[in-house]
Amino acid sequence: xxxxxxRKLLVLFLILxxxxxxxxxxxxxxxxxxxxxxxxxxxxxxxxxxxxxALLSAMAAKGKKSILAAVLGLIVLGxxxxxxxxxxxxxxxxxxxxxxNVFGVFVGVALGMYVKSRRSWQ
Numbered sequence: 001x002x003x004x005x006x007r008k009l010l011v012l013f014l015i016l017x018x019x020x021x022x023x024x025x026x027x028x029x030x031x032x033x034x035x036x037x038x039x040x041x042x043x044x045x046x047x048x049x050x051x052x053x054a055l056l057s058a059m060a061a062k063g064k065k066s067i068l069a070a071v072l073g074l075i076v077l078g079x080x081x082x083x084x085x086x087x088x089x090x091x092x093x094x095x096x097x098x099x100x101n102v103f104g105v106f107v108g109v110a111l112g113m114y115v116k117s118r119r120s121w122q
Contacts, residue, residue, distance in 0.1 A: 013056055027088070028088055047103055050101045051104035051107045054104065057108075059116055075105055
């Protein structure tokens with residue numbers, strides 16, 4: 001049995017995921033306490049978020065140029081949202097977060113290209 005996910009559904013998930021990313025990135029934090037592992041948890045969250053977006057982008061893309069455009073777009077988006085956080089109360093700019101975003105993009109694209117090569121997503 002082959003699982004086929006329609007491209008339109010992938011694009012819908014991608015749009016919804018972008019909405020969640022924008023909301024979480026540009027909202028002030030809801031609480032003031034952090035666990036002692038907050039630094040590592042934050043980086044893992046960045047990798048997962050951008051990895052998910054890159055995975056969906058790679059699977060929805062029609063060709064390698066589209067995948068490259070998605071990679072570049074996600075990296076620029078991560079930098080822009082990180083910079084925008086300097087204007088949000090109780091948020092701050094973090095180069096480490098940008099690195100986690102980039103790492104997530106590459107992991108997600110690699111996984112998406114692997115999945116796409118194993119199945120037909122047309």
